[in-house]
Amino acid sequence: MNAKIVLIPGDGIGPEIVGEAKKVLEHVAARFGHTFSFTEIDMGGCSIDKYGEPLTDENLEIAKNSDAILLGAVGGNTTTSPWYKLEPKLRPEAGLLKIRKALQLFANLRPAYLYPELASACPLRPDIAEKGFDLVIVRELTGGLYYGDRWTREIDGVTTAVDTLIYSEPEIRRVAVKAFEIAMKRNKNLISVDKANVLDTSRLWRKVVAEVGREYPEVKLTNMLVDSCSMQLVHDPSQFDVVVTENTFGDILSDEASEISGSMGMLSSASLNESKLGLYEPAHGSAPEIAGLNIANPLATILSAAMLLRYSLDLDKEADAIEEAVRQVLRDGVRTPDIWSEGCTKVGTKEMGQEIIRRI
Ligand code: IPM
Ligand code: MG
Numbered sequence: 001m002n003a004k005i006v007l008i009p010g011d012g013i014g015p016e017i018v019g020e021a022k023k024v025l026e027h028v029a030a031r032f033g034h035t036f037s038f039t040e041i042d043m044g045g046c047s048i049d050k051y052g053e054p055l056t057d058e059n060l061e062i063a064k065n066s067d068a069i070l071l072g073a074v075g076g077n078t079t080t081s082p083w084y085k086l087e088p089k090l091r092p093e094a095g096l097l098k099i100r101k102a103l104q105l106f107a108n109l110r111p112a113y114l115y116p117e118l119a120s121a122c123p124l125r126p127d128i129a130e131k132g133f134d135l136v137i138v139r140e141l142t143g144g145l146y147y148g149d150r151w152t153r154e155i156d157g158v159t160t161a162v163d164t165l166i167y168s169e170p171e172i173r174r175v176a177v178k179a180f181e182i183a184m185k186r187n188k189n190l191i192s193v194d195k196a197n198v199l200d201t202s203r204l205w206r207k208v209v210a211e212v213g214r215e216y217p218e219v220k221l222t223n224m225l226v227d228s229c230s231m232q233l234v235h236d237p238s239q240f241d242v243v244v245t246e247n248t249f250g251d252i253l254s255d256e257a258s259e260i261s262g263s264m265g266m267l268s269s270a271s272l273n274e275s276k277l278g279l280y281e282p283a284h285g286s287a288p289e290i291a292g293l294n295i296a297n298p299l300a301t302i303l304s305a306a307m308l309l310r311y312s313l314d315l316d317k318e319a320d321a322i323e324e325a326v327r328q329v330l331r332d333g334v335r336t337p338d339i340w341s342e343g344c345t346k347v348g349t350k351e352m353g354q355e356i357i358r359r360i
Pocket of ligand 1: 093096
């Protein structure tokens with residue numbers, strides 16, 4: 001197969017981890033007889049430095065015309081970086097919000113699971129961790145508080161700020177359909193998370209998800225309030241299979257889910273629209289404090305490349321090969337510093353990339 005892949009290395013550790021994922025993709029292409037062409041574009045702080053904005057329309061156009069996009073991370077230190085002195089719409093993260101909206105990437109899949117080899121890094125009590133967990137959060141990504149009107153104004157001499165939380169029925173329906181489809185391919189257990197005891201948007205959310213659920217009688221649908229969900233995630237994460245929720249709740253819960261897996265550096269994500277085009281990125285950030293030191297863990301980005309092959313290019317065998325190589329590397333005790341423990345072999349970013357390639 002021929003595929004056009006756009007790479008967005010971004011800021012901080014982004015260029016290093018995307019560099020390794022690119023080598024893995026090149027190796028997969030050679031090994032399985034595909035031709036992947038790569039185009040790199042700037043987004044985030046590096047684009048601000050070059051063009052004065054976090055994502056230019058020209059670069060967005062290049063991304064739109066590709067088959068899939070692989071992103072490292074954007075952003076810097078929010079207290080020290082000059083990027084955060086700019087007005088909000090010119091900051092690094094605005095580039096990410098722009099590409100999500102422009103490509104209508106409304107379904108954000110964030111898997112979280114506990115690798116048995118990394119169980120000792122799990123911060124949960126051993127009797128909870130030992131049950132293991134394997135869940136995926138489907139986060140609505142192009143609506144809600146992130147894209148509602150916002151302003152800060154003086155009202156009667158009092159500075160007042162407003163952010164608008166808005167959801168329409170079709171926006172809820174399309175992400176619910178995606179979540180049910182994913183549940184059908186997994187354990188057919190879907191938990192929809194909202195705050196229906198307080199919010200109108202949540203009451204609409206619950207109604208629309210239930211309607212969609214009638215089309216999927218095999219899937220067990222449960223509603224859970226977001227505060228309860230955050231508690232259940234640390235109390236018994238093994239109860240979760242697929243979780244579907246709105247943008248802000250999904251942002252928060254997915255950080256919690258990745259933390260309990262003990263390994264931020266291991267988790268991938270996919271942001272999908274109605275077409276095959278998707279944006280794939282590690283769940284962690286740009287970690288500017290360790291940029292350029294060859295110690296960042298590239299596995300989350302390499303696993304995101306596997307998701308890219310599976311969801312955008314339908315290359316399941318190739319995706320399996322990458323995922324198996326990652327499991328094998330862990331079994332062999334090869335670790336970057338973030339997941340290293342006594343008795344394992346410590347390697348850097350580049351060496352980890354090579355170790356993966358050797359096992360594909
Ligand atoms: C994420 C990040 C982004 C978000 C930030 C960087 C805008 O936290 O992808 O979860 O809030 O969506
Ligand atoms: Mg987040």
